[in-house]
Amino acid sequence: DTEVTQTPKHLVMGMTNKKSLKCEQHMGHRAMYWYKQKAKKPPELMFVYSYEKLSINESVPSRFSPECPNSSLLNLHLHALQPEDSALYLCASSQEKTPGQIFSDSPLHFGNGTRLTVT
Amino acid sequence: QQQVKQSPQSLIVQKGGISIINCAYENTAFDYFPWYQQFPGKGPALLIAIRPDVSEKKEGRFTISFNKSAKQFSLHIMDSQPGDSATYFCAASSGSRLTFGEGTQLTVNP
Numbered sequence: 094d095t096e097v098t099q100t101p102k103h104l105v106m107g108m109t110n111k112k113s114l115k116c117e118q119h120m121g122h123r124a125m126y127w128y129k130q131k132a133k134k135p136p137e138l139m140f141v142y143s144y145e146k147l148s149i150n151e152s153v154p155s156r157f158s159p160e161c162p163n164s165s166l167l168n169l170h171l172h173a174l175q176p177e178d179s180a181l182y183l184c185a186s187s188q189e190k191t192p193g194q195i196f197s198d199s200p201l202h203f204g205n206g207t208r209l210t211v212t
Numbered sequence: 213q214q215q216v217k218q219s220p221q222s223l224i225v226q227k228g229g230i231s232i233i234n235c236a237y238e239n240t241a242f243d244y245f246p247w248y249q250q251f252p253g254k255g256p257a258l259l260i261a262i263r264p265d266v267s268e269k270k271e272g273r274f275t276i277s278f279n280k281s282a283k284q285f286s287l288h289i290m291d292s293q294p295g296d297s298a299t300y301f302c303a304a305s306s307g308s309r310l311t312f313g314e315g316t317q318l319t320v321n322p
Contacts, residue, residue: 135312
């Protein structure tokens with residue numbers, strides 16, 4: 094099993110709901126990522142936190158709000174989502190020995206994702 | 213240019229055969245090339261990776277071949293097994309961004 098734990102595994106929410114996705118890793122990794130994956134498509138980068146600071150926001154709509162309370166935890170707060178936001182949301186982490194770099198000795202480790210359905 | 217082109221989209225191989233998936237890139241700033249394997253309902257898992265200063269890397273039945281001048285790299289799965297049936301993504305990174313190919317759905321028939 095993966096060392097990146099995501100909860101919940103499945104989430105169904107209405108367009109007016111507020112919910113949060115959670116991600117936890119205990120590998121001492123200092124970079125954490127949110128990816129979105131639609132069916133039969135590759136993961137798409139949403140956000141990157143490096144040393145607990147938001148370093149990349151890939152122009153994600155504000156209805157997605159990331160939070161990194163500490164180096165082991167990553168949250169994604171969801172509000173007023175649309176049906177087209179239904180997807181698998183993947184969290185990942187990497188050791189990132191050098192901030193801002195993914196090297197071969199610190200690859201991305203993915204969790205198994207949260208399957209989100211927006212009704 | 214962040215695109216990574218992957219082919220084929222789907223691949224069917226008999227048990228014991230060789231599976232070959234190819235990827236090509238344009239951005240010469242890419243400095244790390246991993247392959248990920250994803251089973252249904254699971255997150256992608258790192259399979260094998262290579263850096264551009266190496267032309268080939270082998271781990272068990274999995275081999276990456278890398279051609280820097282052609283900006284191409286490929287994954288070879290020797291003695292393919294039904295348990296290898298999954299979606300395979302090549303990827304390339306520059307900095308903190310990992311750009312994925314579109315994926316190849318591999319089916320290994322028994």
